[in-house]
Amino acid sequence: MNTATHTLDHHGDHAHHPTGILRWLTTTNHKDIGTMYMTFALLMFFVGGAMILGVRAELFQPGLQLMKPEFFNQLIGVHALVMIFAALMPAATGFANWMIPLMIGAPDMALPRLNNWGFWLLPPAALLLTMPFVLALFGIGDGAVATGWTLYAPLSVQGGIGVDFAIFSIHILGISSIMGSINIIATILNMRAPGMTLMKMPLFCWGWLVTAVLLIITLPVLAGGVTMLLTDRHFQTHFFDAAGGGDPILFQHLFWFFGHPEVYILLLPVWGLMPHVLSTFTRKPVYGHTAQVWSFIAIGVLGLIVWAHHFLTAGLPVPALLYFMYSTMSISLPLAVLFFCWIATMWRGSMSFETPMLFALGFIVLFGIAGLTGLVLADVAADAQYHHSYFVVAHFHYALFAGGIMGVMTGVYFWLPKWTGHMYSEKLGKLHFWLTVISFNLTFMPQFFLGLAGMPRRIPDYALQFAEFNAISTVGAFALGLSQLLFAWNVWRCVKGGEKASAEVWEGTDGLEWQLSSPPPYHSWETQPVVK
Amino acid sequence: MREATLPQPRRHGRLVGRLVLLAAAFFALGFALVPLYDTICRAVGFNGKTLKDAVEAKDLPPAAINFNRKLAVQFTSTLMPGLPWEIRPLEPAIELHPGELRTTRFLVRNLSDKTIVGQAVPSVSPTVAARHFRKLDCFCFKQQTLAPGESREMALTFIVDGDIGEEISELTLAYAFFPAPNPS
Numbered sequence: 001m002n003t004a005t006h007t008l009d010h011h012g013d014h015a016h017h018p019t020g021i022l023r024w025l026t027t028t029n030h031k032d033i034g035t036m037y038m039t040f041a042l043l044m045f046f047v048g049g050a051m052i053l054g055v056r057a058e059l060f061q062p063g064l065q066l067m068k069p070e071f072f073n074q075l076i077g078v079h080a081l082v083m084i085f086a087a088l089m090p091a092a093t094g095f096a097n098w099m100i101p102l103m104i105g106a107p108d109m110a111l112p113r114l115n116n117w118g119f120w121l122l123p124p125a126a127l128l129l130t131m132p133f134v135l136a137l138f139g140i141g142d143g144a145v146a147t148g149w150t151l152y153a154p155l156s157v158q159g160g161i162g163v164d165f166a167i168f169s170i171h172i173l174g175i176s177s178i179m180g181s182i183n184i185i186a187t188i189l190n191m192r193a194p195g196m197t198l199m200k201m202p203l204f205c206w207g208w209l210v211t212a213v214l215l216i217i218t219l220p221v222l223a224g225g226v227t228m229l230l231t232d233r234h235f236q237t238h239f240f241d242a243a244g245g246g247d248p249i250l251f252q253h254l255f256w257f258f259g260h261p262e263v264y265i266l267l268l269p270v271w272g273l274m275p276h277v278l279s280t281f282t283r284k285p286v287y288g289h290t291a292q293v294w295s296f297i298a299i300g301v302l303g304l305i306v307w308a309h310h311f312l313t314a315g316l317p318v319p320a321l322l323y324f325m326y327s328t329m330s331i332s333l334p335l336a337v338l339f340f341c342w343i344a345t346m347w348r349g350s351m352s353f354e355t356p357m358l359f360a361l362g363f364i365v366l367f368g369i370a371g372l373t374g375l376v377l378a379d380v381a382a383d384a385q386y387h388h389s390y391f392v393v394a395h396f397h398y399a400l401f402a403g404g405i406m407g408v409m410t411g412v413y414f415w416l417p418k419w420t421g422h423m424y425s426e427k428l429g430k431l432h433f434w435l436t437v438i439s440f441n442l443t444f445m446p447q448f449f450l451g452l453a454g455m456p457r458r459i460p461d462y463a464l465q466f467a468e469f470n471a472i473s474t475v476g477a478f479a480l481g482l483s484q485l486l487f488a489w490n491v492w493r494c495v496k497g498g499e500k501a502s503a504e505v506w507e508g509t510d511g512l513e514w515q516l517s518s519p520p521p522y523h524s525w526e527t528q529p530v531v532k
Numbered sequence: 533m534r535e536a537t538l539p540q541p542r543r544h545g546r547l548v549g550r551l552v553l554l555a556a557a558f559f560a561l562g563f564a565l566v567p568l569y570d571t572i573c574r575a576v577g578f579n580g581k582t583l584k585d586a587v588e589a590k591d592l593p594p595a596a597i598n599f600n601r602k603l604a605v606q607f608t609s610t611l612m613p614g615l616p617w618e619i620r621p622l623e624p625a626i627e628l629h630p631g632e633l634r635t636t637r638f639l640v641r642n643l644s645d646k647t648i649v650g651q652a653v654p655s656v657s658p659t660v661a662a663r664h665f666r667k668l669d670c671f672c673f674k675q676q677t678l679a680p681g682e683s684r685e686m687a688l689t690f691i692v693d694g695d696i697g698e699e700i701s702e703l704t705l706a707y708a709f710f711p712a713p714n715p716s
Contacts, residue, residue, distance in 0.1 A: 110544050111544060111548070178555050181551075182548055182551045182552065182555075185547070185551060186544045186547050186548055186551075189547060190544055190547065216551055216554050216555050216558070217554070217558050218558070219555070220555045220556070220557075220558040220559035220561075220562060221558055221559070221561060221562040221565075222562075223559060223562070224559050224560075224561075224562025224563050225562060228562075228563075228566070236713065238713055239566060241710075241713055242653045242708065242710065243612070243651045243653055243708075243710025243711070243712065243713055244651075244713040245570075247569065247570070247573070250565070250566065250569050253565065253569065254562055254565065257562075257565075315659070317659050317660065
């Protein structure tokens with residue numbers, strides 16, 4: 001990308017803002033808000049992780065050792081909600097806040113105050129979600145939502161106050177995400193630097209544009225669904241009550257109309273940042289920019305019309321089964337285009353293996369496993385066996401941990417020097433990568449076999465023949481969880497100091513964001529660059 | 533050093549307004565799906581939903597009983613949690629010809645010492661047979677009130693359409709009896 005920029009040295013000397021906590025409460029600066037999103041996400045990543053370590057500890061051996069089944073059920077559901085809504089989505093939004101204005105040459109996000117509200121809705125929502133745990137300690141209610149994150153009716157209609165807390169939490173999280181999405185779309189469509197056509201726009205921004213549109217389309221449907229759940233619980237409606245003329249399967253339709261696109265909402269920002277990393281560390285331009293843009297759009301559109309493959313066993317008629325099977329499988333075509341572009345970008349490049357590149361390569365291999373096992377699950381005949389088994393758990397953790405979380409870590413290591421102005425410790429980063437990738441596979445690979453052997457998910461106890469694989473999985477999970485402390489330590493050290501990072505940070509970077517100093521001035525691109 | 537020139541302030545109002553409308557439209561769509569889903573299920577018989585209302589005898593296709601075909605019809609029933617009743621079909625299985633008018637009965641008994649209102653919800657499998665199952669009268673059309681210890685035979689009068697697909701030789705009608713959500 002050829003750009004003509006004006007001198008940048010007059011920036012950053014006029015950061016008038018309050019100090020201390022007031023700065024963070026009132027800030028409308030996209031970099032501050034991005035930092036808050038990332039910090040919140042990291043914190044909640046550990047909260048959600050701690051919950052699932054409780055689950056894995058219980059599953060270490062057959063029988064009930066540590067907790068009652070009711071508490072086990074609460075942990076699995078809240079783990080999922082925390083990881084999806086409070087860790088992965090805020091992390092992606094943090095990236096968007098930090099990087100989109102820098103990448104498209106905009107001085108800030110389009111709607112800075114909305115941006116501030118969007119973030120500050122998150123902590124109360126997370127608090128609402130987890131508060132029933134604490135309330136139960138004082139004898140109020142029977143704990144957090146215990147239905148699994150899918151909140152299926154009629155179980156959720158019968159559940160305790162945890163369900164109500166989860167419903168309100170989802171409402172608030174949804175409003176926050178929709179505000180963030182509107183902001184991102186307005187920024188991307190209205191504030192690109194002169195000369196940056198949509199097709200010249202960096203792929204990370206494209207991934208986020210599709211994500212934001214998906215969020216605006218699907219989150220309101222979920223909000224509607226959980227609102228119906230709330231009125232079914234308290235106001236004598238019967239949306240999901242067969243006796244009153246409703247239908248519990250309807251909830252599954254409403255939920256997964258949101259739930260399936262949600263997977264792409266979590267992954268598109270990561271798919272968007274991958275080509276930047278691959279191109280940098282292979283010192284080659286991105287292969288197939290246009291093809292990747294159209295793949296994002298195709299996946300977004302297809303993702304909206306395949307939702308029922310999450311309940312192929314609910315008794316759908318055969319024509320519907322066939323439709324959802326074939327439409328689901330067709331998503332592998334644009335996804336294969338992305339894989340092809342990633343590999344072609346690396347082809348004959350002069351590769352080097354810094355931490356972000358290691359994470360990117362790990363991502364490609366492990367996310368590939370997620371894609372292939374997804375094809376197996378989409379098969380109606382096979383799904384009858386695998387549905388609701390540990391095979392599904394393993395599959396979506398390859399998609400959302402190896403695809404989502406490791407993708408986010410790729411981005412963090414890649415952009416951290418740009419954000420902080422310091423290099424992180426490459427040695428610690430590489431150690432973190434290898435520990436993560438080994439313990440991740442140790443955790444989830446056995447779960448494929450557990451699922452194939454018939455172990456159902458969301459069960460605190462299991463038959464004896466599943467004991468060995470569960471023990472291995474638990475050891476892996478604790479190693480995986482503890483390795484992430486290295487990540488937090490490395491990030492903390494990098495924020496505090498370290499080797500100075502140059503503006504380009506990496507050899508072979510390309511894009512407007514690398515023309516700014518590291519860290520970029522508090523106010524950047526006040527004069528928009530011109531892209532030729 | 534010169535003053536930084538801020539880019540022209542942009543007007544985001546229109547775009548933001550449209551995006552908010554889009555979100556509102558999909559919120560509405562979520563609710564519109566409720567009747568839509570019900571209509572689709574009844575029209576094509578998804579989920580084994582049978583037609584909601586009684587058919588009048590005069591609306592039925594001219595009685596063309598197909599004596600060459602026999603259909604096995606099974607009746608099953610379950611009680612949902614919270615309903616201390618007992619229910620069983622008096623004829624668990626019958627054989628009939630397509631187009632033939634039949635009446636069958638279920639024995640329902642209130643085991644508790646309270647007056648309780650219940651609502652039966654039918655479901656037909658295989659699901660493709662659901663729209664060929666026409667009820668002229670059914671205890672499931674309205675809520676049923678049983679006094680303490682009362683038992684009652686509840687009747688169902690129905691016809692299986694003569695045009696039901698040749699591939700179907702057996703069908704099952706299952707009733708789930710729920711505690712009535714809003715006893716009327």
